[in-house]
Amino acid sequence: MAVFPEGRGAGGEGERVHVVRLGVYGEEGPLAVAPVHFDADAGEAALLPLHLHMPARRAQACQRQSAFALFAPVVADKRFLIIGGGIVGLATALKLARRLPGARITVLEKEPGVGRHQSTHNSGVLHCGLYYKPGSLKARLAVSGVQEMTAFCREHSIPHEICGKLVVAVDEDEVARLHNLQERGAKNGLLGLRWLNHGLMREIEPHVGGVAALHVPQEGIVDYARVCATMLELITLAGNRVVTSARVTALREHASGWVAETTAGAFEGDFMVNCAGLHSDRVSELAGERREVRIVPFRGEYYQLRKEREFLVRHLIYPVPDPEFPFLGLHYTRMIHGGIEAGPNAVLAFAREGYKKTDIRVADLWDALTFSGLWNFIRKHKHMTWMEVERSFSKSLFCESLQRLVPEIRERDLEPGGAGVRAQAMSPDGTLVQDFCLVARPKALHVLNAPSPAATASLAIGEEIAGQIVPAL
């Protein structure tokens, strides 16, 4: 264990008094960080009065001990409540446990098991950061996230494969946008991006159409259900808890923390992290936040290729996405356990967990219809909204979109597949929030937008959250 100054936290150049932070590092990385009051003129440094929270006897004893002994018991034994046992909540629990081994962490999940919503109703792709605006949180966490997720899968023998993908331009318009995407990917630090003409594309995917493609070799596929199950195992092995069938119905803040009322009883914590996915805006409201940005559910429906036609797709084939939307467009995905999926579309859903077209939940519908953002979105994107509804009900339109990438695909090749619902944050002016959104409060942190590629980036998001919380404790 070693103690290092972490850098200045407050006070600027030339100011007499600074608050610096002292980090305590174990073999596995940072264990705890404490603020230190540093008076440059007097040449004095003092730990900020964390010990005031301790009984007097312990504080006196601590003054004779090392810095670690002084603050570690205060910070490290904090109780954390994490609301939502999806991949982001589970990864956050893992990362907090690693930074603060003495912390007591409770994950509260409303379903009977973990990862029952977005985390296992997705394309199963490991995204490596091609699409995201350079400098954004998404770009940073996707790039580090895919490496961390791949290492995690290797370490725990979770099925995965870095098989690479093609992003295909079907006309000159798309060629220009694909060039922009290539530049973006390069700025984000992706390695091995390769521009392919029609002939070269077909060496990788013999049945692909289009005029040019970008080969993205770092992209892959994975079993996210196994990732969630492994995270659950690691959390409980470390002595922390995941309580299932515990829907948080109320949150009460008190002087030193929170009480979460759930369908499985009440739970107390000093700090709360909201990772509730499709319900994250509602959970933030339970904690007293104003719901300015709201979750709007977009269902993504898939077809599956008939077994005899699976030879048409080898790996991953994607279109050039419309830069106005965070959705990637209908694509082909080889699944890690076999089979080829085609989809997903992005159609407005009438229920936040509405996996079927006919699923309607009055509370969710009312919530959406009374939100000005939704009407502004529909006004601005009438064509896209209507086209998605039509394509959802028309297999032939769905098939036409897929034929842009693989012309030999026929309607009869497509069998009904699954669906997922995206938790997409929307602003009151109808703008879709593109970046990940983490909102920090003194005793809480809310993850208010964690759409794709948050499954890939979950460990990096967890690290980011732990990195924001721990120094502020």
Ligand SMILES: Cc1cc2nc3c(=O)[nH]c(=O)nc-3n(C[C@H](O)[C@H](O)[C@H](O)COP(=O)(O)OP(=O)(O)OC[C@H]3O[C@@H](n4cnc5c(N)ncnc54)[C@H](O)[C@@H]3O)c2cc1C
């Ligand atoms: C169709 C589709 C395709 C996608 N494809 C990919 C992909 O290929 N690669 C990729 O990286 N990402 C992909 N994504 C995105 C990715 O799946 C999500 O970004 C990620 O799973 C978000 O994880 P989460 O933990 O935030 O949300 P979730 O998995 O939805 O977890 C939130 C959890 O909170 C729980 N919860 C909610 N409210 C409460 C409450 N009040 N009390 C207790 N618990 C509560 C829920 O039950 C749920 O388990 C896709 C998403 C969709 C929908």
